[in-house]
Amino acid sequence: MDSLSTTLAALCDPTRRSILARLASGPASVNELAAPFSMSQQSVSKHLAVLEKARLIEQQREGRQNFRTLRPAPFKEVADWVEQYRRFWEDSFDRLDDLLLELKQERSKEKKNVRKARK
Amino acid sequence: MDSLSTTLAALCDPTRRSILARLASGPASVNELAAPFSMSQQSVSKHLAVLEKARLIEQQREGRQNFRTLRPAPFKEVADWVEQYRRFWEDSFDRLDDLLLELKQERSKEKKNVRKARK
DNA sequence: TGAATCCACAACCACATGGTTGTTAATTCG
DNA sequence: CGAATTAACAACCATGTGGTTGTGGATTCA
CATH class of the missing domain: 1.20.5 (Single alpha-helices involved in coiled-coils or other helix-helix interfaces)
Structure with missing residues (x-):
């Protein structure tokens, strides 16, 4: 699948957009990201995997914890597309x-x- | 599903984005929209139904033909979201x-x- | 009127998605 | 060391998605 399609597919889930909104205020661990939701940690990890495949986030291990950070490029791709x-x-x-x-x-x-x- | 999720889900398919690109240059009938693709008319009609549910397009019957036109609002919704x-x-x-x-x-x-x- | 055209509806199928539970590896802490 | 914490991996399941074919209704045209 092309990059823009992958990005938009990742963005069309409200849980994932909510995770991105949280990450806009700085890196966070998986548990921190999972806390606001009434779903299992495993489900949140799946969402993170989708976001990572779309390059919307990246990992950064620190001991047991696994922090996630925003990656800006795909956002720009979406903005450029819709600008048309x-x-x-x-x-x-x-x-x-x-x-x-x-x-x-x-x-x-x-x-x-x-x-x-x-x- | 919320409006933005529906919109992004509709946009994440390249066939549908291509249809929108065509419609950006003016209304078109189903056959005209289906012509560039190597898939059946029925499949294209399904894509049109998805776009219509997301309010990205609207219908306008003229005799046998069924023209589609762009609707701007959801594009703005996407632009506003990504602007953050x-x-x-x-x-x-x-x-x-x-x-x-x-x-x-x-x-x-x-x-x-x-x-x-x-x- | 009869044939052709445009397009929607329905049933079917393979595969992806979003959730679950169970488990386990790695790390930290007492 | 042993227990607790963090988070990933795997298997499973229900549902949605994107394609197909078959069909038939409405409209136009010869």
């Missing part, structure tokens, strides 16, 4: 209507050209 | 090291305080 669509949500509703109308007119023009080309 | 993490990827690597070092030091300060509190 900014014009859609930033235009006012009126301007969006204009945009869609414009696109629709281009569309029917193309259709006419196709018909013309067939004749 | 901007400071992590925008800081230079040196500054990031500083940041992590800083967080780490805060952490060990907390630890010391905990030990102090126990005494």
